Amino acid sequence: MRHLEPITETSYLSAINAQQYRKIMRIFFLEYEKMHFQLYKEDVLEKMRAEEGYEDYSMDQLKLDLEALVSWKNLTTLQDPRRVYTIADYKNKQFRYTMSEYAVEIERMTVRLENLFVETGSLSTNLFLRLAESLEEAERMENSSPKEINEWWKNLQEDFKRLNQNYQDYLREFYSGKSEKLLKSIEFIVHKDRFISYLKEFIQQLQRHASRIAAILETNSQFVEKQLLNKVVQSELEIPHALSEQSEIREDLIRQNIYGKWFSLKGWFLESDGHPAESVQILEITNDIIRSIIQNAALIVQSQNWGVSRKDDYLKFLQMFSQCEDMEEAHKLSAHVFGVQQIAHFKANGERSTDRISSSVYEEDSMAYFLKPHTRSYKPRKDRSGFYDKSMEKLMQKNAYLQKIEDERILIMKYIHDGILDVSAIQEVVPQQVRTVLLQWIAQANLNSQKKGRTEYGQEFKLTRRKGTCVLKCEDGDLTMPAYVLEFQS
Numbered sequence: 001m002r003h004l005e006p007i008t009e010t011s012y013l014s015a016i017n018a019q020q021y022r023k024i025m026r027i028f029f030l031e032y033e034k035m036h037f038q039l040y041k042e043d044v045l046e047k048m049r050a051e052e053g054y055e056d057y058s059m060d061q062l063k064l065d066l067e068a069l070v071s072w073k074n075l076t077t078l079q080d081p082r083r084v085y086t087i088a089d090y091k092n093k094q095f096r097y098t099m100s101e102y103a104v105e106i107e108r109m110t111v112r113l114e115n116l117f118v119e120t121g122s123l124s125t126n127l128f129l130r131l132a133e134s135l136e137e138a139e140r141m142e143n144s145s146p147k148e149i150n151e152w153w154k155n156l157q158e159d160f161k162r163l164n165q166n167y168q169d170y171l172r173e174f175y176s177g178k179s180e181k182l183l184k185s186i187e188f189i190v191h192k193d194r195f196i197s198y199l200k201e202f203i204q205q206l207q208r209h210a211s212r213i214a215a216i217l218e219t220n221s222q223f224v225e226k227q228l229l230n231k232v233v234q235s236e237l238e239i240p241h242a243l244s245e246q247s248e249i250r251e252d253l254i255r256q257n258i259y260g261k262w263f264s265l266k267g268w269f270l271e272s273d274g275h276p277a278e279s280v281q282i283l284e285i286t287n288d289i290i291r292s293i294i295q296n297a298a299l300i301v302q303s304q305n306w307g308v309s310r311k312d313d314y315l316k317f318l319q320m321f322s323q324c325e326d327m328e329e330a331h332k333l334s335a336h337v338f339g340v341q342q343i344a345h346f347k348a349n350g351e352r353s354t355d356r357i358s359s360s361v362y363e364e365d366s367m368a369y370f371l372k373p374h375t376r377s378y379k380p381r382k383d384r385s386g387f388y389d390k391s392m393e394k395l396m397q398k399n400a401y402l403q404k405i406e407d408e409r410i411l412i413m414k415y416i417h418d419g420i421l422d423v424s425a426i427q428e429v430v431p432q433q434v435r436t437v438l439l440q441w442i443a444q445a446n447l448n449s450q451k452k453g454r455t456e457y458g459q460e461f462k463l464t465r466r467k468g469t470c471v472l473k474c475e476d477g478d479l480t481m482p483a484y485v486l487e488f489q490s
Contacts, residue, residue: 009102011072013110017065022110023051024065025074028099029107034260035157035164038078038096041066066097074103127163128209134159135216138224146235153232153258160265166202203286210279214269221266225259232258327362409457412437421461421486424470435474442484461488 012021027047031039045062048054069075077095099107134156141152236254268278317337324330350367372378412434415421423438430438445453445463454460466483473479 035264150235419488424483429473
């Protein structure tokens with residue numbers, strides 16, 4: 001028997017964490033009824049924490065729960081169309097989550113079991129135009145009867161729901177795995193124009209009417225929210241329903257539903273809470289789809305033309321150029337071969353014979369360029385060259401280094417008197433290299449248990465520390481240090 005395989009979409013109803021899975025799905029369903037078809041995880045987290053017992057619910061828990069619901073096909077993800085500018089943005093991809101058709105029906109069944117009131121809708125045509133006309137009639141509905149107001153509201157929401165559903169359908173079609181395979185197949189070339197025509201028709205209607213609807217919403221939104229929506233709520237309450245709860249709870253649910261649908265309609269055409277209007281995102285997504293279609297079609301055509309040799313064509317064109325009688329005829333042939341349809345610009349950093357920007361390429365001297373083969377095995381030819389004797393340069397560098405060492409020795413030896421170098425007795429400002437040598441000698445002797453050391457000039461000395469400290473004046477500041485005395489052996 002067909003269609004009797006396990007339904008994985010119902011797994012969340014009996015899983016271990018069924019309570020929080022059902023809580024998440026109920027949030028999605030209530031927003032779905034308000035026509036908030038896509039939710040960010042931040043929105044879901046905010047609504048979860050507003051529920052009793054979930055105040056400490058974390059983002060990490062929510063991510064795991066959302067991944068489980070996506071794996072069970074209760075939720076589907078849509079990539080956020082905003083451009084990515086950093087590596088962090090690329091790693092932390094933002095998704096919007098929407099309920100699958102199975103999940104909507106399953107959740108609707110659970111709500112029906114709980115005796116909650118649920119509305120349904122149907123399809124229609126000319127949705128943008130009908131939405132604009134319905135919104136223009138809002139001011140004329142002020143003195144209408146509850147029945148007329150309710151009928152006006154129903155028509156408005158049904159048109160908006162159908163519009164949103166059409167948008168969801170075509171997004172789902174182009175972002176499915178089957179569609180990606182089709183876009184990369186050779187058979188797709190036959191259907192390319194039909195796809196592009198379908199998308200352009202949808203976008204043309206959106207561009208034609210979105211700005212008009214946005215202007216109407218900006219003009220009538222205050223009147224609708226303050227006066228008309230209250231009358232819509234009252235008209236809904238006057239309709240008797242067999243499956244209804246207490247009047248206060250029912251009124252609150254209906255009011256939340258109606259106002260949620262209205263704000264969702266506004267968010268579709270107007271910017272809200274820092275998020276761009278949904279119509280703007282649809283334009284970006286559709287432009288990306290059209291661009292992807294054209295690129296895939298070009299790649300398919302290019303792949304079919306790979307391996308085709310153009311050598312004979314080039315030889316024929318060269319022969320025709322060589323047979324041209326004058327420059328004018330060569331220009332005409334060039335316009336035919338390198339026309340605007342196949343134009344190519346080449347830039348080079350050669351030296352020009354003139355700096356005039358208005359000069360023609362035919363007025364300047366010809367240039368020669370070395371072309372390298374585009375093959376992996378190609379290696380540029382290396383010119384062999386000899387070497388020359390650098391012994392004189394090395395000798396000069398050696399003598400300069402020895403002279404530097406000798407100058408430092410003479411400079412530091414003048415502070416040694418009768419075989420003793422008393423740091424506290426130095427009153428003049430010492431150069432930086434003298435301070436460096438003195439500190440090296442002191443450090444070397446301190447590492448020895450006998451407090452003895454040897455200079456780089458071969459002199460042995462013994463280090464003695466007197467009481468107190470002294471100040472060694474240096475070119476870059478004063479150094480306060482212990483009063484050391486170096487006694488050199490004769």
